[in-house]
Every structure is written in C-alpha cells, then in structure tokens.
Amino acid sequence: MRRLSFAIATLLAATATVPLAIAKGPDGPSAPVDQIVDQGTRHGEVMRIAQYLTDVIGARLTNSPGMRQAEDWTQAKFREWGLTNVHKEGFEFGRGWSARNASVKMVAPRPLTLIAAPLAWTPGTNGPITGQVVLAPMADEAALDQYKGKLKGKIVLITEPADIADATSPAFRRYGDADLDKADTFELPGGPSAATRPQRGPARQIFLAKRDAFLKAEGAIAYATMSSRNGKLIHGQNSQFRVGATPPLPGFEIAAEDYRRLARLAKMGAxxxxxxxxxxxxxxxxxxxYNVIADIPGTDAKAGYVMAGAHMDSWAMGDGAADNAAGVSMVMEAARIIKALNIKTKRAIRFVLWSGEEQGLLGSMAYIENHIATRTIDPTLTDPARYAAWGKSFPIKPGPDHARLAAYFNLDNGSGRIRGIYTQGNTAVVPIFRDWLAPFSSFGATKVATALTDSTDHVFFDVVGIPAFQFIQDPLDYASTVHHTDVDTFDHLKPEDMRQGAIILAAFLINAANTSDPLPRVPLATQPKTLSEFYPAPGAK
Known part of the structure; x- marks a missing residue:
C-alpha cells in the first residue's frame, strides 16, 4: 500500500477537528477543502475508475467497440452517483474499426517476429499474406512516379528510415521552479505560438488518398510506415476514418528498430x-x-453553469491510460466527490467526456457548435481542413449557452500532479486563481501561468470567448514513452497525483460555480486587420 504524501495526510488529520461546513466568503461559499480532501483520499475512487477504463475496457478508439462500452459504463456510473441529465450527444464521425489480432514476421533472409501494429481504419489481410519488401519512400506526390512498375506483389516501406537519435533528456521528470516560471509569460495575440495552434490543412489528406490509390493501382499488397519513436514503441495512428475514405490496402506501423533493419536489408540487396x-x-x-454528458444542478436556474471535461477516446494501441483515462477518471472523481458531499452551488456543474479528440477535437467542436457559438466556415470543408479553419474563421456568432457557460476546465496531460493552471492569456483571472490555489500550495500546486497551451479540448472554447483552462501537470513519462503508444497502460498512472488532481478540480468547480459574478472573459475575437499575421501558415517565419 502506498503512503499518502505528507501534505494530504496533514489535511486528512485536520478533517477530524474542522466542522463539516462550507466556509462562507465575501464572494459566496468557497470550496470546503478539508471535506474534499477526506472524500478524495479516504473514500477515493479515482484509481478504480481508471482501472476499469484501462484494464477492463482497454483501448477506446473513436466509434470502436471499446469506446461504445466506455460510453455505456461512464453513463451508468454518473447515474449511480446521482447526477442528472445523463445522456449521450452525437455528432457525425465515420466508421467504427477494431483489430482482433495482427502479426508481422520476417521470413527471409531469416525468421524473426517483428513488433508492429495495423494502422487504424486500414483493412485486414484476410489471412496471412507474404511478399518481398521494397523501400519506396513517399513523402509527397512528386515521389510517386519513380516507383511506377516496381511495386506489384510487394510490401512497400513508404517512409524513409530516420537515423536513431541519442537520448539527451530523462524519460521521466517532474517540473522544477524554472520550468514553471517559463510558462508564466504573456504572449501578445498573433505571437509565435499562433503558428503552432491547431492547423491541419487539406493537402495532407489529399496526398494520402492519391498515395493509397497509387499503391493499389501499382499492385502492391500492403504498405508499412516506421514508428516515430525508438524503443520498440508503436502507435498505429491513421486519420482516414470517414466512410468512403478508408484506405484500400492493409497498412502497418513497424517498430523503428525493426523497420530500419528491413530498410538496411533492402538497400544491401538481401x-x-x-x-x-x-x-x-x-x-x-x-x-x-458520442460525447457523454452529466450534470449536478445548481440552486439558481438562471445562473448558468460551469463545466469540466476530458476526452475519453484513445488510439488503438495500449489501453489509453495516460491519454486520457487519467483525465476522465479525475473528472469523474470530481463529480463523485461533489455529489458524495452533497455540496450545493449556485451554478450547475456539467461534466463532459469527449469523443473524437484524437482526430481533431471533433467532440468538443461539435458541442461548441450546438450550444456555444458558430463560426462562418466554408460548408464544403471536411476534416481535417475544417479543423484547420475553425479557430480562425470570422465572424463568431454566440449561441444559446455562450452567456450561460461561465467556465470550462480541461484535463488532458496524463496522470501527473497538478502544479497550477494556464490562463490562456486571461490576465484578469490571475489573482482569482491564485486565491483558489492557495489551499493547495503544500500539494505542489502553486503556479498561475498566463501562457497559452494548445492541442486539447479547451482550445475551441477559448477561441470563442469562453474562460477555458487546462491545468499544468508534471510531464512524468507522458511525452517520452506513453503518449499514443502500446505501453500506455495502468502501470504508468500515479495514484497520489491523480487523487490530488481530482481534489483540486473539484475545488475549482465549486469555486467557479459559486462566485457572485462569472469569471472574467477576454473580449470576443473579431477578424484582425491582417489575418495572416495572427494565424500564420505552418512553418511560416
């Protein structure tokens, strides 16, 4: 049994003497921290939730059987805890896909079982197929012509094998003060990170369709890509999920070390x-x-609501533990804690488990369009072109819940301990969040950082003017090892960190739901004078 950290143990001891009542403040009732700590530790369920999502259900690729099971199970848990309005809200996505088994074996020049995975949404082989390997890197359309007449009956390695790079950073780390200080930098609108905000143009998808058609026409029997990570880690990622747009040939991702071996053998003529x-x-x-939605009603029906969310979908390899059963479990545990303590708040609190995040924040985008705001976008655009255009299309037209949604809090950085919160450039919330974090300084959560952080479900809320925030979490081995890989399993989750995260999230939600006035908002964005300056093309200087 793991020992509780000193900070949590100290707060637990305090609950024996502090009256179980919500502290009254000048701005409405604040979160009863000691009660939340007690409920989240002595009676905590966060790791049981995570274990069911990972060990029992496993991978949750959007629209896969695992995801459907997770949708049903999480709704049942919300109902069991007494939440209301528990339901699924659907949006158009594409095909369901699952892999029962797969294998890749080298049969010549010697027998060897390789580490590999089928690429999501590629077809099966209909039994074992055997063929010679040909190395034919296809980075763009211009590369296709040189392979005409050379691929019939072949298994095509379509990526150039990258040289192995030396590891220069620790695989597991926690943030130090210097790391946290770097995040507390205000960036003027249109600054450097604008180029790194979600941008996925249509050119890539158009090329993939042409490449697949070329391989099929040339008579290739399958193709393979190289894993982007060393250490025999594999992902199986692929973005061709729309009905009528899935690849015609079986595709595999092969571990980097095994892929390089095949490429070397092919180059030497073996x-x-x-x-x-x-x-x-x-x-x-x-x-x-489907997004899964559940509510805890507020005492004032006219006061609107606050919301917490995490994406429940994962990639098909591993069990989707750090990405993002960890976030889902902390969001669900925050809901359970608040209901178990029967805490009443002025605003309602809504919990949403997103789908389709891995394919371009599709679930949160759909929710925003249905409830929060719409943007003027070319109706002919589809994923990922629509995703690329969404955050920089004007005008923004507020929807029925734009004024009602007072704040959105997101968790999607693994199971690392919360160290603070990003404000997305919203300077007015800085002193408020510092006050809210004050009870958790001994937990290691102290930093209120004005920096922007991207690539998860708070992004599109933020760009339509909703106060939307992602917590700062210790990175652990998230980026180095587990993110989207076959080793993203329960083993890599940190129980004490996740208990801490659920406790802090519950406190933030209670505080946000009870403030006399909603959290301050940044001005609703309007089209800048020179759009390209604020949303430069990827790679632009």
Whole structure:
C-alpha cells in the first residue's frame, strides 16, 4: 500500500477537528477543502475508475467497440452517483474499426517476429499474406512516379528510415521552479505560438488518398510506415476514418528498430520478405460518435453553469491510460466527490467526456457548435481542413449557452500532479486563481501561468470567448514513452497525483460555480486587420 504524501495526510488529520461546513466568503461559499480532501483520499475512487477504463475496457478508439462500452459504463456510473441529465450527444464521425489480432514476421533472409501494429481504419489481410519488401519512400506526390512498375506483389516501406537519435533528456521528470516560471509569460495575440495552434490543412489528406490509390493501382499488397519513436514503441495512428475514405490496402506501423533493419536489408540487396496478418472489423451501423454528458444542478436556474471535461477516446494501441483515462477518471472523481458531499452551488456543474479528440477535437467542436457559438466556415470543408479553419474563421456568432457557460476546465496531460493552471492569456483571472490555489500550495500546486497551451479540448472554447483552462501537470513519462503508444497502460498512472488532481478540480468547480459574478472573459475575437499575421501558415517565419 502506498503512503499518502505528507501534505494530504496533514489535511486528512485536520478533517477530524474542522466542522463539516462550507466556509462562507465575501464572494459566496468557497470550496470546503478539508471535506474534499477526506472524500478524495479516504473514500477515493479515482484509481478504480481508471482501472476499469484501462484494464477492463482497454483501448477506446473513436466509434470502436471499446469506446461504445466506455460510453455505456461512464453513463451508468454518473447515474449511480446521482447526477442528472445523463445522456449521450452525437455528432457525425465515420466508421467504427477494431483489430482482433495482427502479426508481422520476417521470413527471409531469416525468421524473426517483428513488433508492429495495423494502422487504424486500414483493412485486414484476410489471412496471412507474404511478399518481398521494397523501400519506396513517399513523402509527397512528386515521389510517386519513380516507383511506377516496381511495386506489384510487394510490401512497400513508404517512409524513409530516420537515423536513431541519442537520448539527451530523462524519460521521466517532474517540473522544477524554472520550468514553471517559463510558462508564466504573456504572449501578445498573433505571437509565435499562433503558428503552432491547431492547423491541419487539406493537402495532407489529399496526398494520402492519391498515395493509397497509387499503391493499389501499382499492385502492391500492403504498405508499412516506421514508428516515430525508438524503443520498440508503436502507435498505429491513421486519420482516414470517414466512410468512403478508408484506405484500400492493409497498412502497418513497424517498430523503428525493426523497420530500419528491413530498410538496411533492402538497400544491401538481401531481399527481405514478410508474412503479414491482420484481422480487423469495420462497423458502419452507427457513424456518429458520442460525447457523454452529466450534470449536478445548481440552486439558481438562471445562473448558468460551469463545466469540466476530458476526452475519453484513445488510439488503438495500449489501453489509453495516460491519454486520457487519467483525465476522465479525475473528472469523474470530481463529480463523485461533489455529489458524495452533497455540496450545493449556485451554478450547475456539467461534466463532459469527449469523443473524437484524437482526430481533431471533433467532440468538443461539435458541442461548441450546438450550444456555444458558430463560426462562418466554408460548408464544403471536411476534416481535417475544417479543423484547420475553425479557430480562425470570422465572424463568431454566440449561441444559446455562450452567456450561460461561465467556465470550462480541461484535463488532458496524463496522470501527473497538478502544479497550477494556464490562463490562456486571461490576465484578469490571475489573482482569482491564485486565491483558489492557495489551499493547495503544500500539494505542489502553486503556479498561475498566463501562457497559452494548445492541442486539447479547451482550445475551441477559448477561441470563442469562453474562460477555458487546462491545468499544468508534471510531464512524468507522458511525452517520452506513453503518449499514443502500446505501453500506455495502468502501470504508468500515479495514484497520489491523480487523487490530488481530482481534489483540486473539484475545488475549482465549486469555486467557479459559486462566485457572485462569472469569471472574467477576454473580449470576443473579431477578424484582425491582417489575418495572416495572427494565424500564420505552418512553418511560416
């Protein structure tokens, strides 16, 4: 049994003598920290939630059987805890896909089992298939012509093998003060990070379709890509999920070390051959993906609501533990804590478990369009072009819940301990959040950082003027090892960190739901005079 940290143990001891009542402040009732700590530790469920999502359900690729099971199970838990308005809200996505088993074996020049995964939404092999390997890197359309007449009956390695890089950073780390200080830098609108905000143009998808058609026309029997990480880590990522747009040939991702070996053998003329097998299933019976929604009602129906969310979908390899069963479990545990303590708040508190985040924040985008705001976008655009255009299209038209949603809090950085919160350039909330974090300084959560952080479900809330925030979390081994890989399992989750995260989230939600006035908002964005200066193209200087 793991020992509780000194800070949590101290607060637990305090609950024996502090009256179980919500402290009254000048701005409405504030979060009863000691009660929350007691409920989140002595009676905590966060790791049981995480274990069911990972060990029992496992991977939750959008619209896969695992995701459907997770949708049902999480709704049942919300109802069990007494939340109301528990339901699924659908949006158009694409095909369901799952892989029952797969294998990649080198059969010449010697037998060897390789580490590999089928690429999501690629077809199965319909039994084992065998073919010679040909190295034919296809980075762009211009590269295709040189391989005409050379691929019939072949298994094509379509990425140039990158040289192995030396590891220069620790695989596991926690933030120090200097790391946290770097995040507390205000960036003027249109600054450097504008170029790194969600941008996925249509050119890549158009090329992928042409590449796949070329491989099929040339008579290739399968293709393979190289994993982007060393250490035999694999991901199986692929973005071709729309009905009518899935690839025609079986595709595999091969571990970097195994892929380089195949490429070396091919280059030296040793003619490697592979035996491939993948047993996959498509499901087109319901092409909608679903967000799971549950509420704790407020005492004032006119006061609006605050919200917490995390994406429940994962990639098909591993069990989607750090990304993002960790965030889902902390959000669900915050809901359970608040209900278990029967805490009443002026505003309602809504909990949402997103789908389709890994394919471009699709679930949160759909929710925003249905409830919060719409933007003027070319109606012919589809993913990922629509994703790229969404955050920089004007005008913004507020929807029915734009004024009602007072704040959104997101968790999607693994299971690391919360160290603070990003304000997304909202300077007016800085003193408020410092006060809210004050009880948790001994927990290690102290930093209120004005920096922007991107690439998860708070982003599109923020760009339509909703106060939307992502917590700062210790990175642990998230980026180095587990993110989207086959080793993203329960083993890598940190129980004490996740208990701390759920406790802080519950406190923030209670505070946000009870403030006399909603949290301050930044001005609703309007089209800048020179759009390209504020939203430069990827790679622009």
């Amino acid at each position: 003619t490697p051959s592979l035996e491939l097998s993948s047993d996959v299933t498509y499901d087109d019976s319901d092409t909608k993906a």
